[in-house]
Amino acid sequence: MQKTPLTYRDAGVDIDAGDALVDAIKPLARRTLRDGVLAGIGGFGALFEVPKRYREPVLVSGTDGVGTKLKLAFEWDRHDTVGIDLVAMSVNDVLVQGAEPLFFLDYFACGKLAVQTATQVIGGVAKGCEQAGCALIGGETAEMPGMYPAGEYDLAGFAVGAVEKAGIIDGRSIAAGDRVIGLASSGAHSNGYSLVRKIIARSGPGELPTTLDGQDFRSAVMAPTRIYCKPVLKALAQHTIKGMAHITGGGLSENIPRVLPENVQCVLDPSTWGQTELFAWLQREGGVSDEEMRRTFNCGVGFVLIVGADEAEAVLATLRAEGETGWVIGQIESRPSAEAHQVRYTA
Known part of the structure; x- marks a missing residue:
């Protein structure tokens, strides 16, 4: 008995849909x-020449995903901003060492390619790249039947930046007396969503608030991660910044110590920035302790800069002029012992 001829489409992979997506994302x-x-989307490899203004360029790379925030994107059919999250998680990390993001590549994987949904996602990636000032020069779309449930996908991203060798920010000069500046987050960004989803599920649809922080509930929960690159690079060009931290998984308590010398600790005053309605609701509804909140969420502070006391107000003024909301949220003190936590809270 002669078997029916098979095509790749019969196996679940639609090459025409992949071509349509490439055509949609090129503009x-x-x-x-x-x-x-030098050469971007369409080739086997994207070409990028480090700008000639760099004398001793050091390349800084970062990679990340969006995590379980994607589960809410699937459930609520909101796909236009998770691409911004994807870019933000990598370019903000690259920024911490003083690097200017140069280019970005994305990886989009699904079981069956839905061109409209994928175009929304990649549209968000492009928007994030515009916000960061980097080029979207390549990526990969993988249609893998049987690997993902219908309507679901996964995202990964990869950013490369450059910094002058002499201008690398490594935190080594941080000393007691320095000030800690916090820049406002736009929400939970892309961390802690396994707990966010559990709190939402336990609350039930009828118990969810209508609005939070001036937005409808779902928009507040899905607000894309803020990209800090352009304002912080402007501040770096004008002021001496000793150290920086991107407040991601691990929250304030675990990310700030990554840039601190062993002999100091960071003392934060939470009253200086207050608590947003989103984080207040999550804490109240989930019965989450202060300590757990601070090691899970950014708690309203998405990026931290550490500067000399005499520079703090000038740095803040520059950042505010660039559209950021920020505060002096603490200071650096001597660490009393190796056992002491490197982040302490006044309340």
């Missing part, structure tokens, strides 16, 4: 082009 990527791009 989105084109909007992110910047100096250094």
Whole structure:
């Protein structure tokens, strides 16, 4: 008995849909082009030339995903901002060492390619690249039947930045008396969503608030991660910044110590920035302790800069002029012993 001929489409992979997606995202990527791009989407490899203004460029790379925030994107059919989250998680990490993000690549994997949904996602990636000032120069779309449930996908991203060798920010000069500046987050960003989802599920649809922080509930929960690159790079060009931290998984308590010398600790005053409605609701509804909140969420502070006491107000003024909301949220003190925590709270 002669068997029916099979095609790749019969196996679940639609090459035509993949081609349609590439055609849809090319104009989105084109909007992110910047100096250094030699060849972008469409080739086997993307080409980028480090801008000639760098004398001793050091490349800084970062990679990340969006995590279980994607489960809410699937459930609520909100796909237009998770691409911004994807870019933000990598470019904000690269920024911590003083690097300017140069280019970004994404990886989009699904069981069956839905061109409209994928275009929304990659549109968010392009928007995030525009916010960061980096070029979207390549990526990969993987359609893998049987690997993902219908309607679901996964995302990964990879960013490369450059910094002058002499300008690398490594935290080694941080000393007692320095001030800690916190920049406002736009929400939970892309961390702690396994707990967020559990709190939402336990509350039930009828018990959820209508609005939080001036937005409808779902918009507040899904607010894309803030990208700090352009304002912070402006501050770096004008002021001496000793150390920086991107407040991601581990929250304030575990990310700030990553840039501190062993002999100091950071003392934070939570009253200086207050608590947003979103985080107040999560803490109240979930019965989450202060300690657990601070090691899970950014708690309203998405990025931290550490500067000399005499520079703090000038740095804040520059950041505010660039559209950031920020505060002096604490200071650096001598660490009393090796056993002492490197982040302490006044309340």
